[in-house]
Amino acid sequence: MxxxxxLARPPEIRRDELIGKIDPAIVAKVNRxxxxxxxxxxQSRILSDQRYEIIMRIKTLQNQMESSLRSREDQVAADGCxxxxxxxxxxxxxxxxxxxKAAEQATAAGRVAEAVLKTLHQEVGGGSVMQEIFDSIGWR
Amino acid sequence: MNARIEKLRARIARIKAEEQRVDAxxxxxxxxxxxxxxxxxxxxxxAEDKFFTQGFELAHEPKYPGSSLWPGLxxxxxxxxxxxxxxxxxxxxxxxxxxxxQAVKAGAGDNQVADKASALQALRAERYQLECDEEAEICxxxxxxxxxxxxxxxxxxxxxxxxx
Numbered sequence: 030m031x032x033x034x035x036l037a038r039p040p041e042i043r044r045d046e047l048i049g050k051i052d053p054a055i056v057a058k059v060n061r062x063x064x065x066x067x068x069x070x071x072q073s074r075i076l077s078d079q080r081y082e083i084i085m086r087i088k089t090l091q092n093q094m095e096s097s098l099r100s101r102e103d104q105v106a107a108d109g110c111x112x113x114x115x116x117x118x119x120x121x122x123x124x125x126x127x128x129x130k131a132a133e134q135a136t137a138a139g140r141v142a143e144a145v146l147k148t149l150h151q152e153v154g155g156g157s158v159m160q161e162i163f164d165s166i167g168w169r
Numbered sequence: 170m171n172a173r174i175e176k177l178r179a180r181i182a183r184i185k186a187e188e189q190r191v192d193a194x195x196x197x198x199x200x201x202x203x204x205x206x207x208x209x210x211x212x213x214x215x216a217e218d219k220f221f222t223q224g225f226e227l228a229h230e231p232k233y234p235g236s237s238l239w240p241g242l243x244x245x246x247x248x249x250x251x252x253x254x255x256x257x258x259x260x261x262x263x264x265x266x267x268x269x270x271q272a273v274k275a276g277a278g279d280n281q282v283a284d285k286a287s288a289l290q291a292l293r294a295e296r297y298q299l300e301c302d303e304e305a306e307i308c309x310x311x312x313x314x315x316x317x318x319x320x321x322x323x324x325x326x327x328x329x330x331x332x333x
Binding site for chain 2: 054055059060062063069134136137138139140141144147148149152161
């Protein structure tokens with residue numbers, strides 16, 4: 030086959046050929062590592078969002094409480110805010126280590142996935158074509 | 170955390186620390202002496218090639234009557250200051266070796282390794298094998314449905330089962 034014919038073949042055939050160079054066990058492992066990374070990132074994001082929401086809610090309640098106390102008109106409302114802040118702070122205290130741990134795991138999984146893809150790309154070659162193929166099958 | 174993985178990770182961490190120490194180490198006294206010898210030998214070669222071989226001019230009268238300069242030697246020293254250093258070293262080889270060795274040794278510190286390249290190669294090979302063992306253990310646990318997280322700095326070749 031000439032070089033021209035080789036280049037003229039449809040991209041999907043080139044993709045199958047190049048991916049076919051990789052051991053199926055490695056393909057399966059890369060898929061698993063990337064899925065694990067995405068799952069950990071998702072978990073981390075959920076916990077991070079929850080943490081942010083609680084922090085923002087505490088800030089809002091603190092402002093409301095200060096406002097109520099300044100006007101000296103609504104001690105009951107201020108007490109209510111204080112009680113809710115106390116509950117939220119307990120929840121935040123419990124959430125923070127989980128959120129930190131999840132972020133740490135997601136970062137580690139991201140580094141592993143990145144290093145594995147880079148190594149595999151170097152191992153199989155294929156230059157920018159292989160990079161496009163990796164991208165097209167979601168290996169990024 | 171699985172006890173075997175913890176043990177493997179502790180050993181890997183120790184080897185990594187040792188790799189850093191070896192990587193930052195200087196040569197031992199023998200290695201320093203060898204490097205000093207090599208440097209002096211190079212200066213001797215430069216002096217012989219670029220200065221003393223030009224000395225044949227001195228067997229003749231100066232090119233220009235009344236001149237005390239021989240153009241070949243003059244040009245060498247004019248355009249190649251490195252030769253002046255080489256000639257100086259050539260004429261004082263043992264003294265330069267001794268003084269240079271002492272100066273290098275004083276700045277080398279206590280962290281000395283005889284053959285860094287071999288030491289690092291051996292440590293990396295040992296770490297690679299341990300990382301392969303770690304990956305095998307992780308895969309075994311994953312198959313059992315146990316969630317184990319890989320270290321972010323794991324060797325990707327060990328993860329993929331590729332040769333080091």
